[in-house]
Amino acid sequence: MTGAELVATALTTGAAAALTGPARGTVHDLHDALRQAVRRRLTSPDTTAGPYAVRVLDAHASDPDVWGTRLLRVLDACGADEDAEILRTARALLRAERIPAGPAADAY
Numbered sequence: 001m002t003g004a005e006l007v008a009t010a011l012t013t014g015a016a017a018a019l020t021g022p023a024r025g026t027v028h029d030l031h032d033a034l035r036q037a038v039r040r041r042l043t044s045p046d047t048t049a050g051p052y053a054v055r056v057l058d059a060h061a062s063d064p065d066v067w068g069t070r071l072l073r074v075l076d077a078c079g080a081d082e083d084a085e086i087l088r089t090a091r092a093l094l095r096a097e098r099i100p101a102g103p104a105a106d107a108y
Contacts, residue, residue, distance in 0.1 A: 002076075002081060003080070003081030004076045004080065004081040006081075006087065006090050006091070007075050007080055007086055007087070008071050009094065010034055010089075010093045010094050011035065011060065011064075011090075012060075012064045013093065013097050014028070014031025014034065014097070015031060016064075027097050030093035030096055031093055034089045035057070037083070037085050037086045038057060038075070038080055038086060039057060041079065041083055041086060042054050042057060042074070047078040047079065048077075048078075049078040053074040053077070056071055057071065
């Protein structure tokens, strides 16, 4: 899995997470943090991503099936696939999403 695929998967998973209990808050917090980190990267003066890239990020949240391929291109183009903060947050989100909700979550 490439860095861009990891980030896109985490964004999709975080948006679709229907968890309850303690894991839900963690996943949603990490999803928000990931979206903000990607948005900062897209709007950074160091990248040429521009407003189109931000529109793709926003549209992907509402329809990942339609916007998934474009999001991958945008993530590659802006270097998000190599950004340590973005990759770390994406991995954390995917790990948190796999933790079962409820008392059993304490075992992890």
